[in-house]
Amino acid sequence: MVNLLAYMLKQFAFFTLFAITLVSTSCITNKDVVYLQDKGTVISDSLQIQALAKPYRVQINDILSIDVKALDKELVEIFNPTTNDIGNTQQALYFTGFTVDLHGNIEFPILGEINVLGFTVEEIEDKVKHELLQQYFKETAQIFVTVKLAGLKYTTVGEVVSKGVQVIYQDRVNIIEAIANAGDIQQTGDRTDVLIVRQYPGGQKIHHIDLTDIAAMKSEFYYIQPNDIIMVKPLKRKSLGAGETATQTLTTIASLFSVVISTYFLVKNL
Template sequence: MHLKNLLIFLFLISALSSCISTKQLTLLSEEESVANDSTHVYQTQKTPYKAQIGDVLSITVKTTDQNLAQLFNPVSNSEANIGNSTSGSYFNGFSVDLHGNIRIPTLGEINVLGFTLDEIRVKIESLLLRDYFKTEASFFVTVKLSGFKFTVTGEVGSPGTKSLLQDQLNIIEALANAGEVSFTGNKRDVKIIRQYPEGQKIHSIDLTKATAFQSPYFMLKPNDIIYVRPLKQKSLGTGTTAVQSLSTILTVLTLLTTTILLTTR
């Protein structure tokens, strides 16, 4: 009788420790008081991106003077669009070197480190007005990132480095492009490794709560690394579903019972 009670106790403890709750699996859950309020709005924190070393910028100068246009845009649009758009932008874009500079035909080196894309555009326009154009109406400058590059690793369906042709990206979109968080991924403590001028910093965000929208890390920055940690249930090796977990536990307890019975005879 004592052995039976012990086995039941072990079974219950194992079952409880191996269960993955719905709260651990659900994204962006709201508190009950908020969920009943259809007018509640979550404000995301968006800040302009500042150029960093290693970035590749796509810069285009548009003007009615085709000779000047060819001078500032030596690679034509048709050439730039050959093959993959992201790789085309990488080879034809302007790389930010170790000194924070880019080199533009006829304009030379321009320091862009720590400047927003709008600030870089204004810099280029000022140089063009000084040396080549009489009025701002004579030309139009666009400055964009050649691609939004980020890396996702850990408990996701398709880990790796991704690059999307868009200016802004949130963490939900990034994870969706990486095959979603796996069943054993810890959505409550997703790590974001972000690059700063002084080095790398690690941040955390809880994606199981709707308040994640208000986190300064909900909106990603180019070159961010997202790491989804495994739940402790994975280290226990109890399976990814309730059936698998119970099957594993029953197998272990059966072996344990058999061993005890054989050794006590």
């Protein structure tokens, strides 16, 4: 009996030490989930963020919404597709917008093919307006051209609440806004190393950004671009099967310890 009691005390001491160690290393803390913390990477107390995002340049398979206005509305009707029947949505723009083909061109009414690959939307506005004045209108028509991307489309995968293709109808979206639009990163997601897969003319590149560091706001990847893929990896703690909080972790350990003790007595009584 004395030997059994000594054994139990020894096991309990081991269990207590193990529990304290596991709780201190496996629980998800505020440092893991709080965005834009001051980690000493910013010198001044107040951080003034300058827009580091480069102007987006149109790529193959982008869909453009082009609107032409003039003093005489009837003159520009042919250039403006009607969306009254299907609404001004991403699906509607798929059918009525101007898709950039594999050669970087769009097929514009009257004007024919216009190369837009690598141009900003502002440059495309100037280009379309110039061609219209050259081929169709006179200066007195006072035409006005607006070019926009048909929504900022991106994809979220991994430890986010809503996985899949997302669309935001804004010209500029930062990565935190994009993630919030997808329901935010789950508790088990690694915010310190979020991956951004971005398309370039020569192929795709993977970039890394630490969203728990306020210095992320100065990164050139803080603002997302159309067709970006945002990948959030799971924390290593998740693969261990530990709980998200200390209570959950202790509950798991206690359950395991209870199973071990029950098995010990069961075997001992056989």
